Amino acid sequence: MSTPADLIIAVDGPAASGKGTIALRLAQYYGLPHLDTGLLYRAVGLGVLDRGGELGDAALAERVARALRPSDLTDIPRLTDRGAGEAASRVAGHPGVRADLLDLQTRFARQPGGAVLDGRDIGTVIAPDASAKLFVTASPEVRARRRWLQLTARGETIAFDDMLADILKRDARDAGRGAAPMVQADDAALLDTTDMDIEAAFDAARRIVETSRAR
Numbered sequence: 001m002s003t004p005a006d007l008i009i010a011v012d013g014p015a016a017s018g019k020g021t022i023a024l025r026l027a028q029y030y031g032l033p034h035l036d037t038g039l040l041y042r043a044v045g046l047g048v049l050d051r052g053g054e055l056g057d058a059a060l061a062e063r064v065a066r067a068l069r070p071s072d073l074t075d076i077p078r079l080t081d082r083g084a085g086e087a088a089s090r091v092a093g094h095p096g097v098r099a100d101l102l103d104l105q106t107r108f109a110r111q112p113g114g115a116v117l118d119g120r121d122i123g124t125v126i127a128p129d130a131s132a133k134l135f136v137t138a139s140p141e142v143r144a145r146r147r148w149l150q151l152t153a154r155g156e157t158i159a160f161d162d163m164l165a166d167i168l169k170r171d172a173r174d175a176g177r178g179a180a181p182m183v184q185a186d187d188a189a190l191l192d193t194t195d196m197d198i199e200a201a202f203d204a205a206r207r208i209v210e211t212s213r214a215r
């Protein structure tokens, strides 16, 4: 159970905006646990594919979500590759999958002391009572470049234009779905990192948190 003294930080935003980097840095700074909720959806997407299923099969995706184990979240290189992001965004559109993953996320957010979570619906659905809410964004071109650099540095081969098309398609799907669409919460601060390096983005994020918790 959380108390008003707990520091719950919700970090949402589109793909490769830098929300995960910011969330991790805030968690380290405030000494809080961090959950990258995208990994849950990525693990469900890969679980469906590993069973030879279709990403549009809601019943199968729900079974995979209900059977999710901590060990499904350990293969970070595979979970963070290009295909897993696409698969995650497909299964994330099934309302039953979102419902199955809700309890784990709300309990993480409400642990004593607080927590930092990043995703698409943290400030709107998972922790609407968060102490601080950030919606981190950047231009699609800058986000595509960051993700392209990240993936090619790891040996994935992908053309920049295909990366940009991926990002735009995922933005549209995540913002357009009926279940918990990606949207800036009314009380979230917008942080546009287009012209910021990681250090500047973290500084701006920390200032937002300090201002929010002082209110």
Ligand SMILES: Nc1ncnc2c1ncn2[C@@H]1O[C@H](COP(=O)(O)OP(=O)(O)O)[C@@H](O)[C@H]1O
Binding pocket: 013, 014, 015, 016, 017, 018, 019, 020, 021, 022, 146, 147, 149, 150, 193, 196, 197, 198, 199, 201
């Ligand atoms: N402000 C920034 N400037 C340059 N690169 C960044 C910035 N923020 C994050 N990155 C890099 O961009 C990539 C994607 O960042 P990440 O935090 O994983 O994004 P997200 O969680 O929004 O998908 C990573 O390689 C990260 O190091």
Ligand SMILES: Nc1ccn([C@@H]2O[C@H](COP(=O)(O)OP(=O)(O)O)[C@@H](O)[C@H]2O)c(=O)n1
Binding pocket: 013, 014, 015, 016, 017, 020, 037, 038, 039, 041, 042, 085, 088, 089, 090, 092, 118, 119, 120, 121, 122, 170, 174
């Ligand atoms: N809280 C969340 C987190 C991720 N997701 C979905 O999972 C996909 C992958 O999320 P992610 O945060 O790992 O992706 P990136 O922003 O790192 O590319 C997103 O495109 C969303 O469709 C979601 O619906 N809700």
